[in-house]
Each structure stands twice: as C-alpha cells, then as structure tokens.
Amino acid sequence: xxxxxxxxxxxxxxxxxxxxxxxxxxxxxxxxxxxxxxxxxxxxxxxxxxxxxxxxxxxxxxxxxxxxxxxxxxxxxxxxx
Amino acid sequence: xxxxxxxxxxxxxxxxxxxxxxxxxxxxxxxxxxxxxxxxxxxxxxxxxxxxxxxxxxxxxxxxxxxxxxxxxxxxxxxxxxxxxxxxxxxxxxxxxxxxxxxxxxxxxxxxxxxxxxxxxxxxxxxxxxxxxxxxxxxxxxxxxxxxxxxxxxxxxxxxxxxxxxxxxxxxxxxxxxxxxxxxxxxxxxxxxxxxxxxxxxxxxxxxxxxxxxxxxxxxxxxxxxxxxxxxxxxxxxxxxxxxxxxxxxxxxxxxxxxxxxxxxxxxxxxxxxxxxxxxxxxxxxxxxxxxxxxxxxxxxxxxxxxxxxxxxxxxxxxxxxxxxxxxxxxxxxxxxxxxxxxxxxxxxxxxxxxxxxxxxxxxxxxxxxxxxxxxxxxxxxxxxxxxxxxxxxxxxxxxxxxxxxxxxxxxxxxxxxxxxxxxxxxxxxxxxxxxxxxxxxxxxxxxxxxxxxxxxxxxxxxxxxxxxxxxxxxxxxxxxxxxxxxxxxxxxxxxxxxxxxxxxxxxxxxxxxxxxxxxxxxxxxxxxxxxxxxxxxxxxxxxxxxxxxxxxxxxxxxxxxxxxxxxxxxxxxxxxxxxxxxxxxxxxxxxxxxxxxxxxxxxxxxxxxxxxxxxxxxxxxxxxxxxxxxxxxxxxxxxxxxxxxxxxxxxxxxxxxxxxxxxxxxxxxxxxxxxxxxxxxxxxxxxxxxxxxxxxxxxxxxxxxxxxxxxxxxxxxxxxxxxxxxxxxxxxxxxxxxxxxxxxxxxxxxxxxxxxxxxxxxxxxxxxxxx
Numbered sequence: 001x002x003x004x005x006x007x008x009x010x011x012x013x014x015x016x017x018x019x020x021x022x023x024x025x026x027x028x029x030x031x032x033x034x035x036x037x038x039x040x041x042x043x044x045x046x047x048x049x050x051x052x053x054x055x056x057x058x059x060x061x062x063x064x065x066x067x068x069x070x071x072x073x074x075x076x077x078x079x080x081x
Numbered sequence: 082x083x084x085x086x087x088x089x090x091x092x093x094x095x096x097x098x099x100x101x102x103x104x105x106x107x108x109x110x111x112x113x114x115x116x117x118x119x120x121x122x123x124x125x126x127x128x129x130x131x132x133x134x135x136x137x138x139x140x141x142x143x144x145x146x147x148x149x150x151x152x153x154x155x156x157x158x159x160x161x162x163x164x165x166x167x168x169x170x171x172x173x174x175x176x177x178x179x180x181x182x183x184x185x186x187x188x189x190x191x192x193x194x195x196x197x198x199x200x201x202x203x204x205x206x207x208x209x210x211x212x213x214x215x216x217x218x219x220x221x222x223x224x225x226x227x228x229x230x231x232x233x234x235x236x237x238x239x240x241x242x243x244x245x246x247x248x249x250x251x252x253x254x255x256x257x258x259x260x261x262x263x264x265x266x267x268x269x270x271x272x273x274x275x276x277x278x279x280x281x282x283x284x285x286x287x288x289x290x291x292x293x294x295x296x297x298x299x300x301x302x303x304x305x306x307x308x309x310x311x312x313x314x315x316x317x318x319x320x321x322x323x324x325x326x327x328x329x330x331x332x333x334x335x336x337x338x339x340x341x342x343x344x345x346x347x348x349x350x351x352x353x354x355x356x357x358x359x360x361x362x363x364x365x366x367x368x369x370x371x372x373x374x375x376x377x378x379x380x381x382x383x384x385x386x387x388x389x390x391x392x393x394x395x396x397x398x399x400x401x402x403x404x405x406x407x408x409x410x411x412x413x414x415x416x417x418x419x420x421x422x423x424x425x426x427x428x429x430x431x432x433x434x435x436x437x438x439x440x441x442x443x444x445x446x447x448x449x450x451x452x453x454x455x456x457x458x459x460x461x462x463x464x465x466x467x468x469x470x471x472x473x474x475x476x477x478x479x480x481x482x483x484x485x486x487x488x489x490x491x492x493x494x495x496x497x498x499x500x501x502x503x504x505x506x507x508x509x510x511x512x513x514x515x516x517x518x519x520x521x522x523x524x525x526x527x528x529x530x531x532x533x534x535x536x537x538x539x540x541x542x543x544x545x546x547x548x549x550x551x552x553x554x555x556x557x558x559x560x561x562x563x564x565x566x567x568x569x570x571x572x573x574x575x576x577x578x579x580x581x582x583x584x585x586x587x588x589x590x591x592x593x594x595x596x597x598x599x600x601x602x603x604x605x606x607x608x609x610x611x612x613x614x615x616x617x618x619x620x621x622x623x624x625x626x627x628x629x630x631x632x633x634x635x636x637x638x639x640x641x642x643x644x645x646x647x648x649x650x651x652x653x654x655x656x657x658x659x660x661x662x663x664x665x666x667x668x669x670x671x672x673x674x675x676x677x678x679x680x681x682x683x684x685x686x687x688x689x690x691x692x693x694x695x696x697x698x699x700x701x702x703x704x705x706x707x708x709x710x711x712x713x714x715x716x717x718x719x720x721x722x723x724x725x726x727x728x729x730x731x732x733x734x735x736x737x738x739x740x741x742x743x744x745x746x747x748x749x750x751x752x753x754x755x756x757x758x759x760x761x762x763x764x765x766x767x768x769x770x771x772x773x774x775x776x777x778x779x780x781x782x783x784x785x786x787x788x789x790x791x792x793x794x795x796x797x798x799x800x801x802x803x804x805x806x807x808x809x810x811x812x813x814x815x816x817x818x819x820x821x822x823x824x825x826x827x828x829x830x831x832x833x834x835x836x837x838x839x840x841x842x843x844x845x846x847x848x849x850x851x852x853x
Contacts, residue, residue, distance in 0.1 A: 009563035036085055036418060036440050043444035048504060051452070052564070054590055055508050057639065058583045059523070059561035063648040065549030066524060066573030070541045076526040
C-alpha cells in the first residue's frame with residue numbers, strides 16, 4: 001500500500017515533535033536549569049505540533065474550493081502539472 | 082526541587098550579634114544579597130529609632146560629601162584657573178619668541194637689500210643715504226590686517242623718505258594650534274635719529290611689537306640661537322603643564338566615585354540597623370531576617386567572616402524560628418528567565434509557594450504572540466533585531482533611556498517571539514504577504530476542464546472568476562499541503578472565507594487547551610498545599626464542566642474536519658453548539674453522527690449538574706465541621722466570642738463560593754470567546770501586510786518606464802519604513818499586549834492567586850545600580 005503524502009507527513013511530524021518533547025528531555029544534564037529547559041522543550045513540542053496538526057486537519061476534507069480569476073486559471077493550467 | 086516552578090522555601094531566622102561587629106556583619110550580608118530584614122520596630126516612627134542619629138549622620142555626610150565634592154571642585158577650579166593662566170602666559174611668550182625668530186630670519190634679506198640700495202644710491206647720487214651710522218632701522222611684527230593702514234601713515238609722516246619692507250610670517254602648524262593670528266614682519270629704514278620716537282608712537286598706535294635687532298650679522302646669529310633654546314624650553318614647560326592638569330582632574334574623578342558609593346553603603350547599613358532590636362545589656366543586637374532555607378549555610382559563613390573582620394570574639398548566633406506569618410515570595414531567576422518573571426510579577430507577585438506560571442510563560446507567551454503575528458519575514462527581522470540587542474546589551478545600557486531599558490530587559494522575550502513567529506509564519510504560509518510553494522499545491526486546475534469537469538474554454542472568456550469544486554475528481558488531490566496552508570489560497574479571491582473559518586476554529590482549540598492547562602495547574606497547587614478536599618470539590622467539577630461543554634466543542638471541530646461531508650448539507654458547528662445548549666433537536670437539522678442527540682443531552686446535563694456541586698457542597702461541608710466543633714466547644718465551655726466569629730464568616734464563605742462559581746462558569750464562555758482575538762489580530766496583520774504589498778511595492782514593480790528602477794528604490798524605502806513602524810512596532814506592541822492579557826486574565830484566573838509580597842533582600846549591588 002503506497003503511503004500517501006498525508007500519512008508520511010503525519011508520521012514524520014509526530015515523530016519529530018515526539019522526539020523533541022518526549023525523548024530529548026531525558027538527556028538534559030542535571031543542573032539548576034534542568035526543570036526550566038525540560039518544560040520549555042515539552043511545551044514547545046506540544047504547541048508547535050498542535051498548531052501544525054490544526055493546519056493540516058483543516059485542509060483534509062475541504063467543503064469548498066478557491067475562487068480564481070480567469071488569468072490565474074490560464075496560468076495555472078500550464079504551469080502547475 | 083527546581084526553584085522556578087514555585088517560590089523558594091523561606092525561613093525566619095533570628096540573628097544575635099555583638100554591637101561592635103554589627104557594621105561588618107551587615108556589610109557582609111549586604112554584599113551577599115540574600116537576606117531581607119524584618120522591621121522589629123514597626124510602631125516606632127522614624128525619629129524614635131535607635132540609630133536615627135547615625136542615619137542622620139550618614140545623610141549629613143552625603144550632603145557634606147557633595148559639599149566636600151563642591152569644595153574640592155572649588156579648589157580644583159582655582160588650581161585649574163592658575164594653571165590655565167600660566168599656560169596662557171607661557172603660550173604668549175612662545176608666540177613672541179617665534180615672532181622674533183621669524184623676524185631675525187627675514188631681516189637678513191632686508192639688510193642685504195638695503196646695503197645694495199645704499200650702494201646704488203651712493204653710486205648714482207653721491208649723496209642722500211650715507212651707509213649705516215645715520216640710517217635708523219626699526220624692526221617689528223604687526224598683524225597682517227593692519228599693515229596697509231600702517232604703511233599709509235608712514236608715507237604721510239615721512240613723505241616717502243623711508244624704506245619699508247615686510248613679509249608674511251609662515252603660519253606653521255604649531256602656531257595655528259596655539260591660536261595665533263596671521264602676522265607680518267616689517268622693517269623700516271629711515272634717515273635721522275629723531276624720527277625714532279615718531280616711529281615708536283606710530284607702532285604703538287597700531288599695536289605692533291617692536292624688537293631690538295642687533296646690527297651685526299654675528300650678533301643676530303647669536304640672538305637667533307638663544308631664541309631657539311628659549312623656545313624649546315618653553316615648549317617643554319607647556320607640555321608638562323598640560324599633563325599635570327590632566328592628571329589632577331582624573332584623580333579627583335576617581336575619588337568622588339569611591340566616596341559616593343561608600344556613603345551609600347553606610348546609609349543602607351544604618352537603616353538596616355534601625356530595623357533591629359538592641360538588647361537590654363546594650364551589647365547585643367537582635368535581628369530577624371527572611372532567608373531562603375537553601376542559603377542558610379552561606380549566610381552563616383558571611384556572618385562569621387563579618388565578625389572576624391571586626392575582631393570580635395563571639396560568633397553570631399543563627400536561630401531559626403517557626404512562625405505563622407507569610408514569608409515573602411522569592412523566585413530565583415537568571416538573565417534569561419528574569420524577563421518572563423517580571424511580566425508575571427507585573428500583574429501580581431505569587432502567593433508564597435504557589436505554582437509559578439513563569440516557566441510555562443517562557444513558551445506559551447511567545448507562542449500566542451506568534452499566532453497573532455504570524456509572518457515569517459517579519460519574524461525574521463524581529464529575531465535579528467533581538468540578536469543584535471542581546472549582543473550589544475552592555476553598551477546599549479549606557480543610553481539610560483526608559484524605552485531602551487525596557488527593550489534591553491525584554492531582549493530574550495523578543496528573541497523567542499521572533500523565533501516562534503517564523504514558525505507560525507511558515508505554517509500560515511505568509512512571508513511579507515506572499516506564500517511559498519515548496520511542496521506543490523494540492524489543488525489542480527486542469528481536471529475542472531472538459532472531459533473531467535464542467536468547464537470549457539469559453540467558460541474562461543465568459544466569467545472573470547471561477548470556483549474550483551473539490552468534489553470533481555482530481556481537482557483536490559486528497560492529500561493536504563504537508564506543512565501549513567496551501568499556497569493556492571494566497572492567489573484566491575475567497576481566501577478570507579477559508580482562512581477565517583480555519584483561524585476561528587484554531588483560536589477556540591488553542592484557547593480551550595490553554596485554559597485546561599491552567600485548571601490542571603490548580604490541581605498541582607492543591608496537591609502541594611494538601612487541600613485534598615478541594616481536589617474533589619473544586620478541581621474535578623471544574624474539569625468536568627469545561628470538558629463536557631468546550632472539550633466537546635473541540636471534538637466537534639476535529640470530527641467535522643476529519644469526515645467527508647457534502648458541502649450543501651454540512652451543519653455549522655456554531656449552530657450545532659447553540660442547539661445543543663437550547664435542547665433544540667428538530668428533525669430537519671442535520672447531525673454529524675449517529676447518537677449525537679443522546680450524547681449531547683447527557684453532556685449538557687452533566688455540566689449543569691456541576692454548578693450546584695461547585696456552589697453548595699464546599700460551604701455545606703465547612704458548615705458541618707463548624708457545627709461539630711461548636712458542639713464540642715459548648716460541651717467544654719461557653720465561648721461566645723468564638724461562636725460569634727464563626728457565625729459571621731459563614732455568610733462570607735457562601736458569598737465567596739458563589740462568586741467563584743459564577744466567575745468560573747460564565748468565565749468559561751466569555752474566556753473562550755476572548756481567545757478569538759488570536760484570529761482577529763492575525764487577520765489584521767495579514768491584511769495590513771497585503772495592503773503594503775499591493776499599494777506600495779507592487780506599484781513600484783509594475784512601472785515599465787525607464788525611471789522605474791529609481792522609483793522602485795524610493796518605493797522600497799517607503800515600504801521598509803512602513804513595514805518597520807506599522808507592522809513590526811505597532812502590530813508587535815499590540816500582539817504583545819493581547820498575548821499578555823490572555824495570560825494574565827484568561828489563563829491565570831484558573832489557578833493563580835497572586836497575593837504575595839516580593840522578597841527584597843539587602844543587596845549593595847542593586848542599591849548602587851538603581852541609584853546610578
């Protein structure tokens with residue numbers, strides 16, 4: 001089963017932010033700033049992943065399409081595949 | 082336990098130290114900057130304090146110091162004036178000597194010339210000018226501008242019976258540096274001795290300086306040499322004088338700085354001593370300090386060092402005491418975190434040992450800013466600006482301007498805001514209002530044409546705008562653009578229809594998540610303060626209320642995004658939500674999934690049930706415990722005062738709980754709506770950016786005439802200035818303010834009390850820094 005672009009993108013991003021938020025925090029050396037750095041990594045991973053997820057899910061099943069001017073349609077007819 | 086998540090544990094410590102070592106001990110503590118002295122004489126006025134005399138003395142000294150500084154300045158001034166006067170005289174002498182020198186050099190030529198003239202006269206006329214003895218010559222220096230008038234006067238006086246020669250003194254660099262004016266050397270040869278007086282008077286009138294010039298060549302050479310040596314000496318003296326003057330000034334400046342800081346420290350020490358108590362025996366000073374528990378050892382060492390310095394034999398005693406008073410809130414920050422802690426403290430300093438929102442704010446604040454700012458080009462400019470400020474922080478601090486101080490204090494905040502803005506800008510696919518097409522758009526135009534779709538070639542000629550239909554196979558590829566918003570929306574005229582729907586739903590999702598995070602932090606607070614009852618009476622009902630209504634709303638949004646619907650029959654989420662709250666289920670309303678009606682009724686009823694739980698259960702339990710204790714007390718003894726007190730505060734408890742419940746429940750709805758500002762501001766930013774592009778830069782790029790490149794330069798400058806002032810500064814400040822408000826109100830009212838007072842230790846570093 002050929003993996004669609006969506007599935008690839010989903011797994012790559014989940015893996016990436018999961019790594020940043022779930023794996024790297026275990027490797028931060030012990031010191032006075034460890035708590036702050038771990039918090040920062042986890043929160044950054046959660047926020048950025050959530051933001052990307054909302055963007056991609058909202059475009060998954062569009063209910064309407066873009067309205068383009070006829071010049072734009074003419075251009076896109078030849079230049080986008 | 083990591084210190085930034087909640088404020089440090091503080092302890093109240095009693096210090097006993099001898100009066101002699103008091104000064105040194107407190108000085109040591111001041112250098113440490115870790116203890117806050119408690120006022121042990123709060124009822125005493127400023128005049129009644131023990132060390133009021135010493136404080137007064139210090140203030141006197143400050144005044145005296147400024148006076149002494151004054152008098153030192155006066156002395157300095159006199160000294161400097163003398164030095165300057167000497168300097169001026171010496172310079173004048175030098176100039177005179179230089180004039181004599183040039184005079185001597187030039188008169189050589191004149192003498193030769195005159196001898197020739199005499200000779201020629203003699204040979205031509207046999208009379209008139211006998212050589213040397215009877216002819217008088219006068220030599221001098223006059224200002225160049227006065228020379229023509231001087232010459233005229235001499236003509237009138239002697240009717241032409243004189244020989245006048247003059248030459249300009251070459252203006253050397255040295256002369257110019259010492260501010261001399263242009264001068265001429267002149268020499269007059271006249272007949273007759275009696276005219277010497279007349280010439281002298283004329284020269285005096287014209288303020289020309291006359292110099293005696295020896296007649297013989299040998300004497301002139303000797304005079305020239307002596308003048309040379311004198312000049313060298315004078316130059317050396319002048320140089321020495323200047324060096325001495327500079328040295329005096331620098332030494333004075335150093336001393337003043339030192340004395341000033343010493344007096345400030347002493348004043349602080351005496352002010353601190355005023356807060357302490359002195360023992361009956363007048364030998365011991367008792368102080369109470371707030372100090373972080375983890376720093377007790379350091380404080381002890383400092384005290385021992387202080388007492389050793391003063392030569393006292395008794396080491397100070399530290400005695401930790403238990404107290405019911407609330408300690409101050411101390412959050413240990415470093416250069417990176419202190420900016421974020423400052424914006425939290427600006428709203429309210431946290432209650433002692435409650436959870437500190439600052440570590441979470443380090444990420445969520447720049448993130449929410451970036452959601453509203455969302456442009457990777459502007460974000461890049463902001464990041465570069467922040468990097469520059471961070472690298473130049475020390476040299477920029479010298480400007481001592483309020484605005485620069487604020488920018489320098491927040492430089493790490495600006496850096497994070499810029500970095501997150503680059504990320505959200507890439508997801509919004511917005512870079513100076515243009516989109517990137519890195520991965521290839523998911524929308525295709527070709528399938529809309531025959532034979533797959535409804536369009537013909539003629540359709541393009543008939544209609545100016547056409548809409549792509551995603552239900553036509555091939556138009557939408559089925560896989561969304563992998564990173565962010567598809568680039569086709571940037572060139573579509575209905576871009577806002579799509580983006581508004583996307584951004585509003587995104588705001589609601591982010592807002593409800595942020596608020597749920599806030600409610601979870603209140604759980605952490607309850608666990609720390611061991612209020613386990615509150616977990617079931619407050620945290621759990623709040624969570625259920627929020628999740629059943631707004632968590633379900635998020636579920637609806639995500640569900641509608643994930644399923645395939647026919648666009649004509651797709652229900653609006655807003656209408657679904659409103660109908661759910663009103664229990665309005667008419668048959669023509671389309672639902673999203675089977676069983677939706679039942680589930681929604683269940684969720685609304687659960688949420689409504691939580692309200693009386695929040696409102697009544699906790700006060701009821703408190704009332705019951707009070708009843709029990711009151712019965713126990715009345716069985717033992719009748720204490721009217723206690724009963725009275727208990728009865729009064731029961732009403733207070735009910736009112737407080739009612740306020741809290743109403744605030745939470747209504748606040749849920751209003752706060753969720755408040756997060757829609759994330760959508761509003763990002764829309765405003767995108768539109769402003771687009772206007773600047775279309776009205777300024779695009780106009781410049783479309784010019785086809787030859788002057789186009791010049792116009793483009795001017796227009797680009799205008800574009801840059803407007804981008805920085807409107808989009809970066811104005812929109813940046815606006816987004817900063819709104820992100821701050823979202824944190825202070827919508828996020829923090831779920832868990833933060835903020836009723837503590839800040840830990841202000843005695844620290845000489847901060848004292849000197851603030852007073853500079």
